[in-house]
Amino acid sequence: MQTEGGQKLSYRVRMFFEMLGGYRGQQLSLSLWRAIRTMEKKINVKDKNRISDKNQINVNNTELVQGVFYTFTIIGIDENGKESDAQNFTVAYSDGKIQRTNADGSVIPDDITFLMLGSEDAYANMEYKVEADVKFCTPRYDYYFKWEILDLPKRYNNIIQIPGNTLRVPYGVFEGGRTYTITSKLIQSNDSKVLLSDVIKVSVKKRGFSANLIPENILIGISRPLVVRLLFIDLDNSGLKPNINWSCKEISDGQDCDNLEELSEYQRSVEIYNKGTYNVNATVQFGTSVTTVSKVLVDPDVIAIPFFKNPPLQAIPAEEYFQMVTTLDGLIPNCFAYWTVLNESGYECFETTLFPGGLGNLSVTDIDGNFLSELVDFGNTTVSRDISLIVPRKGAFPDWDGLKGNAKYKFRLITTCPAPIFEGESQSDGTRKNVTSYADITVTPTSGVGMKTIFKFSTGVALDDSFDHPLKYNFQIEFDGIRISIGEFYENMVTTSLLPFSENNITTLYEVCDSREACSTVKGPMIATTKPLEKGINLVDVIKNIKTSMSRMEYDRAFDLALMTGYTLKSDESFNDFKENFTKIVRSEINRLLENPTMPYVPSSETILPNSSTNNK
Numbered sequence: 001m002q003t004e005g006g007q008k009l010s011y012r013v014r015m016f017f018e019m020l021g022g023y024r025g026q027q028l029s030l031s032l033w034r035a036i037r038t039m040e041k042k043i044n045v046k047d048k049n050r051i052s053d054k055n056q057i058n059v060n061n062t063e064l065v066q067g068v069f070y071t072f073t074i075i076g077i078d079e080n081g082k083e084s085d086a087q088n089f090t091v092a093y094s095d096g097k098i099q100r101t102n103a104d105g106s107v108i109p110d111d112i113t114f115l116m117l118g119s120e121d122a123y124a125n126m127e128y129k130v131e132a133d134v135k136f137c138t139p140r141y142d143y144y145f146k147w148e149i150l151d152l153p154k155r156y157n158n159i160i161q162i163p164g165n166t167l168r169v170p171y172g173v174f175e176g177g178r179t180y181t182i183t184s185k186l187i188q189s190n191d192s193k194v195l196l197s198d199v200i201k202v203s204v205k206k207r208g209f210s211a212n213l214i215p216e217n218i219l220i221g222i223s224r225p226l227v228v229r230l231l232f233i234d235l236d237n238s239g240l241k242p243n244i245n246w247s248c249k250e251i252s253d254g255q256d257c258d259n260l261e262e263l264s265e266y267q268r269s270v271e272i273y274n275k276g277t278y279n280v281n282a283t284v285q286f287g288t289s290v291t292t293v294s295k296v297l298v299d300p301d302v303i304a305i306p307f308f309k310n311p312p313l314q315a316i317p318a319e320e321y322f323q324m325v326t327t328l329d330g331l332i333p334n335c336f337a338y339w340t341v342l343n344e345s346g347y348e349c350f351e352t353t354l355f356p357g358g359l360g361n362l363s364v365t366d367i368d369g370n371f372l373s374e375l376v377d378f379g380n381t382t383v384s385r386d387i388s389l390i391v392p393r394k395g396a397f398p399d400w401d402g403l404k405g406n407a408k409y410k411f412r413l414i415t416t417c418p419a420p421i422f423e424g425e426s427q428s429d430g431t432r433k434n435v436t437s438y439a440d441i442t443v444t445p446t447s448g449v450g451m452k453t454i455f456k457f458s459t460g461v462a463l464d465d466s467f468d469h470p471l472k473y474n475f476q477i478e479f480d481g482i483r484i485s486i487g488e489f490y491e492n493m494v495t496t497s498l499l500p501f502s503e504n505n506i507t508t509l510y511e512v513c514d515s516r517e518a519c520s521t522v523k524g525p526m527i528a529t530t531k532p533l534e535k536g537i538n539l540v541d542v543i544k545n546i547k548t549s550m551s552r553m554e555y556d557r558a559f560d561l562a563l564m565t566g567y568t569l570k571s572d573e574s575f576n577d578f579k580e581n582f583t584k585i586v587r588s589e590i591n592r593l594l595e596n597p598t599m600p601y602v603p604s605s606e607t608i609l610p611n612s613s614t615n616n617k
Contacts, residue, residue: 011048015072018069118131122174131167146185164554210231212231213292220296227269248270258273259272323391328362340359389411443508451537452498458494469491472514476509539581
């Protein structure tokens with residue numbers, strides 16, 4: 001069960017049994033029933049808190065009886081008493097062995113673990129990603145995956161025609177308010193036998209819609225054309241169109257504006273011929289009704305006209321770089337424009353003097369100062385210029401900690417010219433709230449052998465508002481000036497990976513992002529890796545792993561493995577052999593895709609061997 005807000009779960013477990021080989025008498029059945037009720041009580045009472053803390057149930061072999069098929073039915077319960085759907089875990093205990101079983105009773109191979117890593121919640125306006133995590137006790141590459149999504153419209157069938165371990169559903173495919181069942185099957189290549197399968201049910205939450213007018217507040221001159229844009233987003237991908245009613249009125253007397261013209265369904269142009277304060281309204285009916293307002297102050301002394309090119313559709317990531325471009329029309333020589341941040345109640349503020357040049361500015365030179373380059377622009381007496389609002393990322397300048405999380409900023413564009421003043425103000429959630437609280441990252445062990453030692457990365461549950469879940473955890477490493485991801489998952493806080501050899505320590509970190517792409521980066525411990533012994537890396541396995549990963553279209557995995565292997569071997573005599581074989585694989589894959597990019601996956605039995613295995617090195 002995945003929670004909203006990271007609260008701790010408690011669990012209720014029921015156990016059922018069936019004798020292998022059929023009924024063997026009342027006395028044995030009664031003894032088994034009593035033993036199972038005792039184990040059930042231990043799990044639900046004595047071990048309750050420990051299970052809640054670790055999300056793990058431990059059962060000793062001595063508590064099980066040979067010749068019995070066990071079913072554990074597990075229900076998760078959150079702090080508000082909400083219960084999850086029941087999940088079943090089945091095992092058979094016979095001949096001294098405990099074997100996991102599928103729902104149909106077939107035995108799961110002991111040397112394979114298979115788990116779907118993905119969120120049980122999604123949004124229609126977000127990409128959905130789920131990974132089939134498979135691990136083998138001994139290296140094995142003769143497999144691929146088959147994906148199914150129940151009730152997926154046929155026009156989207158190409159999405160599931162992927163033999164790799166990661167399924168990505170683009171935004172706009174799922175519909176808000178629906179539940180989708182996703183199945184992944186692990187298929188053996190030589191005989192198409194299904195080794196394992198797993199299912200995840202994904203509920204697509206409804207978010208409604210968002211509607212905002214840009215600009216929200218503006219000061220403009222008489223008879224100056226102003227373009228007002230409605231930023232509308234159907235967050236549920238319903239496929240329906242909104243009903244939009246536009247109006248423009250003078251605030252004091254309610255009179256309609258002189259000239260409100262349609263440019264498109266989502267844009268209007270307005271020219272106002274009298275001094276005053278006006279409201280341009282857009283009433284959006286889309287299930288519910290929302291009216292959004294652009295306040296326009298008209299002054300005859302103002303000559304410049306703004307057009308906001310790329311206002312943010314969503315709030316922006318805290319601490320990150322942000323840029324918004326605005327075009328100013330109607331400028332004359334010796335105009336000067338600059339962005340500032342306002343210090344108003346309910347909004348955060350900062351000193352723009354922290355940045356050389358401020359948040360963004362421009363000046364229009366006198367025609368005598370730059371005659372040739374400005375001649376064409378000044379032919380019509382006014383010019384247009386772009387000015388960017390630029391907020392640097394955290395640490396770009398001394399004493400600058402970046403935009404705060406969970407905060408709003410109001411920015412104002414001010415233009416001064418020889419004739420009086422233009423002020424254009426655009427108000428939006430100028431910062432993206434980042435995740436409210438997050439846990440440290442733990443990596444074990446703290447040292448090991450490059451491309452030999454398996455490292456475990458883990459963290460705790462990050463806390464955020466319930467409507468911002470699910471959370472995405474992206475575990476990463478940095479070495480030799482390179483940063484790569486070793487695992488990106490929704491609502492999964494543990495992963496394992498090999499690490500490369502590096503002469504310098506390897507930096508570990510993870511990034512946690514919510515459903516609106518608010519992200520926080522958490523740095524972890526430094527890891528030391530040593531160079532493997534000569535021939536310590538089995539290049540046959542590595543090459544085969546890369547080749548089969550590419551053939552399953554797991555390109556990120558293949559290139560990351562190649563990168564880490566290459567850096568580990570860069571001073572080794574086998575490096576050239578590895579490089580040559582890797583180049584052959586890439587060329588072969590490119591040719592395959594060029595020849596038939598829609599060709600279904602056909603497992604290859606060919607193995608590319610390093611040259612060093614066939615020569616005298």
